[in-house]
Amino acid sequence: MPLPPSFPTFRARHRSAKRSTWTRDAIFLLAGGAAASVGYVFGVNDAGSHSSELLERKPKAPTYATKAQLEQAIQIVRNSLGDDAISTDDEDLRAHGYSEWSSINIDQLPVAVVYPKSTEEVSQIVKIASRFKIPMIPYSGGSSLEANFAAPYGGFSIDFAFMDQIIALHDEDMDVVVQPSIQWMELNEKIAAKGLWFPVDPGPSAKIGGMIGTSCSGTNAFRWGTMRDWVLNLTVVLPDGRIIKTRQRPRKSSAGYNLNHLFVGAEGTLGIITEATLKLAVIPQETKVGVVTFPTIRHAAAAAMQIIRSGIPVAAMEIMDDVQMSVINRAGGTNRTWKEVPTIFFKFSGTKAGVQDNIKLTTGIAKANQAADFIYARNDQEAHDLWKARKEALWSMISLRREGDEVWSTDVAVPISRLPDIVEISKKEIDDLGLFASVLGHIGDGNFHTSILYNRQNPEEREKVEHAVHNMVDRAIEMEGTCTGEHGIGLGKKESLIDELGLDTIGVMQKIKRALDPHWLMNPGKIFDAVNEERAKSQSMATAASTLARPKSK
Structure with a gap:
């Protein structure tokens, strides 16, 4: 397949890296059963009754597509969007599942890389993946540091290489509508003639989609704030393929829930962002x-x-x-x-x-x-x-x-x-x-x-x-x-997040995740695991049992 515009540079970056032994067939075989390996085992009470120990829980892990279903879904994507829209090339898969600068890497790679060209095509891809229970991992710049775009359950890596444009610049309103794969530095070069700039400045290779996903910041955050402060609205494809817009373009609004803040920083676990309207500032x-x-x-x-x-x-x-x-x-x-x-x-x-x-x-x-x-x-x-x-x-x-x-x-x-x-x-x-x-x-x-x-x-x-x-x-x-x-x-940093916020807070996040993504298809394994919800219930029940078992003070 012809390479997307941003791919040669990325591929060159990985040529010197250690070659993966993974092939397409090996990835298919592992991905089909990957979900079954997820789970925590807690303390078991032999008597089976309430006690101060954690109750036995064997959380049911998400179930994902079989090898035959994966192959069928890949063929449907090819038939719907063309041969060039999807790749199962070993080198492409490695480039979308391994990062030489990430603090953590895993052996599992995506099963296929899909290259949409519009929000509507993303919606089509999501509907196909949802039908067959295939995990989906959004990919833009590939510069994240905590394995944010890794594929622990295989699935589709959705690469926005062909969605890298400015859709509209409203210079009088000082905002811009962009696609997820535009680099922030390129954006600033294109709007400088209007006396405007986008202040959020992470690593030079970062792109807007990933910046939104991690709610990144950069050197200018002290004065100008983080990514969360500069997003006016988002176009998001939900896990069932529906397309929503989070709000309109004014700089302030008190209309309903702040869905911007729900998706910014969610690392693609709640939906796939295909467009963003960003605030701009005047160049100092x-x-x-x-x-x-x-x-x-x-x-x-x-x-x-x-x-x-x-x-x-x-x-x-x-x-x-x-x-x-x-x-x-x-x-x-x-x-x-x-x-x-x-x-x-x-x-x-x-x-x-x-x-x-x-x-x-x-x-x-x-x-x-x-x-x-x-x-x-x-x-x-x-x-x-x-x-x-x-x-x-x-x-x-x-x-x-x-x-x-x-x-x-x-x-x-x-x-x-x-x-x-x-x-x-x-x-x-x-x-x-x-x-x-x-x-x-x-x-x-x-x-x-x-x-x-x-x-x-x-x-x-x-x-x-x-x-x-x-x-x-x-x-x-x-x-x-x-x-x-x-x-x-x-x-x-999933375990550290539990230490920071506690299981009850993580449980709230998981309920939001399940409400939008009941089959755990959107970037699964990131931020928290599906089984932590059960862990939270077990711990809460154990705490309650322990409290009941304590002798009452006289």
Whole structure:
């Protein structure tokens, strides 16, 4: 089949990766019975009666298509949309189920990759998949970090490579209607002539569909907010193939439930987004970039917290540790050799007078926290180069991998007052690993990341890295923070989400999921499992039984 427009670059990215042993036939065989392996086993009460132990539960897992049904569905898609609309090529399947920068990968791949060209075609695909109980996984940029587009139950990967256009630009209203596979950087290039921009800026390769799915943010979130703040309405194909629009185009509305917030961040588990109307902002009159070095990571984090608390309207504030500054030097691209010490990258935007005033106030707070060097970009090109170094930090680190290395990149977010504590402790823990590891992130909104290079095949290395990452996540939750600020849950953080929110809250989410997707077809296995609902019931019943069994106080 002819390749979609965005595919050659993506495929080239994976040529150097380890080849999968999966073939189309192996994937079909596993996918047919994949759902049967899902389940938790809880404590069993031999007497079968209520007690303080968890009651026996054997949750019924979702049932998906057989091999024969999968083959029949693939043929129906071909007959309906053409041979070019679906691929079962081994290399295509691998590219849509494996990611060299994800913190987690699994062996299972999708059974087929489908390439719709319109909302109506997506609806057709969904109706076919729904009829045969085939899992569906939306795919746009493929740059997510928590296996958000992995296919644990096989199924159809729905790739929006042919849906990458601006449908309508309403420059007077400052909004734009787009398809899911347009890159945010490309969008900004196309609307710049109108004096407008879309402020949400995650990794350079991210596309709007995935950005909505994970409710991502990026370096501008401190000043401009996250993806959730910039979505006006969505066109969504529901699990039964119905097409809905969440609301109209005004910037405010109190008409009914906020369905935007239901689908943004849902990672494609409730429906497939095929169009989005996004708010736009006016390009700031002036933007300046500055780089400030500090003696320790704690001094840098403390300065950031004080700047936030002072109310200075900094546009962005990004922290990078000594290791990450070394990565920048080794990767090149800024025409400068940086001191390899904890560093904060600042962006100031607004009017010329306002920017100068904000720089002056920020400099004063930084000096009070023992800041050393203050370097400000002399022109727009230098500012672009400086910020590009920050934006491509993960990709720069990946380029320095040893043979057999993989990268574990994860994030947490905490209340800003706890930021210096968690950054300092986490930095020490990853330094003690003896591996190439760094701390960086969006320190302005309490969100920071760690990136660690390690050999997944080395059990000792893997165990050390897992321990350090889980410690960081647990610590963030203990500080009333979150296990993920912007990467989403995917496959990688489902247990942490339970720790963060509790089973009752997860149970509410699962009820919403079941109401919209009773057969568990939309990106199954992500955020939470179908069986957790039973786990929540079991735990609640055990708690109630335990309470009844306690002796009454006199």
